[in-house]
Amino acid sequence: MIDEELVQLLTPEGERVVHPEYESTLSGEEIFGLYRDMTIVRRLCNESTSLQRQGQLALWAPIQGQEACQIGPGRALAPMDFTFPTYREHGIAWCRGVEPKEMLRLFRAVSNGGWDPYKYRHSVPTIVLGNQALNAVGYAMGIQRDGAEEAVLTFFGDGASSQGDVLESFVWAASFNAPVVFLCQNNQWGISTPMSVQSKIPLYHRAHGFGFPGIRVDGNDVLAMYEVSKRALENARVGGGPTLIEAYTYRLGAHTTSDDPTRYRIDAEVEVWRHRDPIERVKSLLVHEYKMKQARFDEVAEEAEKLALQLREDVLAMDRPDPLSMFDNVYADFHPLIEEGRQEMIDLGVTGGAH
């Protein structure tokens, strides 16, 4: 459909594809699990968009259309692996066990992070494009030096693929044979910047020039995303070095709720990709091959609905933080300069709570 070299195990119609190198190893129940993850993540994403529209979030970065790109690798991770996300890895955060309300603290503008990165082995969001790719390589070099059998998975998009940090991270990962997997979600648009401005060759081809394998996967095929990520991570853990996975996908929604994509792209393009929906094709497979009944899907929808309502409640209950908290965690230890600022704020009568 897109590229001869594209790894695809499930067509948009939900039919299996025989691939010479990859085959799906998952049982029907496991595939159903991926369906559940994707459905829940999409529902939570839609709830977050509404919360933003209602003025309850400062911003939201939708994931719609990219669920498979994240649920596949998210479930291929081993517990001790570590991940370095951007601000759009809600699916990965979900797989890592981050609570939905924690994901929204950043977007509620009550925190610049939101969760304990060591608890979930999922780093805090990086907003500046591409910074995290170098951080991921450094972490991977640490794994090497510890002699541990772990891997790092890091994320960026087609937009950040032009950033120096990302390209430098390729050099370093190759040079040190670092146990890192780069997952580029090529959703075709960096805000209004089309893929054609970012690269004249398919992004996964770049990896070869840096000296490690690159592979393009149908990013809307969760089975392919799972298998390719799994193999790349396993390879990294045993000293096989880095891999670049280009998840070929599409951002169905806006870049963020501040963006208006109708200014730069046409509806027909969006429609084409709607027909390649990552969730529908899995459902089709589960119905036809595994004869799953509608009741099972209804259960998932109900569960997703409950989680969305819970998320709404949790977000509405999230008060502004105590302003004095801005003086916390600036330095490791007490410093009189920070204390002076804190005291000034206290003297001004500033208090926490709702405004």
Added chain:
Amino acid sequence: MATKTMTMAKALNEGLRRAMEENKKVLLIGEDIGKLGGVFRITDGLQKDFGEDRVIDAPLAESAIVGTSVGLAIRGYRPVVEMQFDGFVYPAFDQIVSQVAKLRKRSDGRYTMGMVIRLPFQGGIGAIEHHSESPEGYFAATAGLRVVSCSTPNDAYWMIQESIKHDDPVIFCEPKSRYWEKGEVDLDNPPANIFDAVVRREGTDVTVIAYGATVKTALRAADTAAVEGTSVEVIDLRGLSPFDSATLETSVKKTGRVVFVQEAPLTASIGSDIIRQLTEKCFYSLQAPGLVVGGYHVPYPPTRIEEDYRPTVDRILDGVDRVIGFGS
């Protein structure tokens, strides 16, 4: 032609348009500035009217945007660069400090780095991290760069044009929280010495110096102070580095008291340095030590509490009270 009422965003747009009409060497480069018109719509419609060769949608790489602009400037173009947000300028920091600021010197004056780096700065829009910063001090500390900021639509309209014409590289700081505020723009008569400080409100008791978004806050503080019987002189700094010391000295020698207002944290900041210089130059006129009201020495906070970080009318008045009450 006379005057027109418009927002600061529109004034910048019109200023850019006029500069592009007057000089074919003026090019705009930035992320999402063409078809989208920039995330703040400052370049709205310019690609349509001037073409893709003059309004260039950049691949997403700030270092490359500034680095290639250096080459374009060497070739004789006048690049006007848009950094999408203050907090995204740092990949370009190396190019700005090592090349943009120093190439005139290194080439013994043969190169002219006539370029503008537009930087939407300061907070107040409820954004997420990296979208509300005040990095102007980093650039102010670098010789060779001019750092300026506008606070009204009229200044925005003329200052952007003057910056483009200027043979020095200009870091053009745009107070994003004021983009949508309207004001009169005189389309015929440019203000004189637009990089120099200007007295926005005359007063006799205390001089308050501000720039960008804080000018309006300072003016509101002056209104309140007046009700309480204190006469505050408000100065809009405009040129942050190098700055117009003469206007500041005249005011401070008259009032004997000075408060500097900025959103940037106080440490190693523009305000702390200007107060240091004024202390030296106006020592015998000062009735009280000058002070700076600004951001705390912490990373910009989550924006639900940003109004406790940014200088408010109350905090400025607190500063005014402190310099007036000094010693008593």
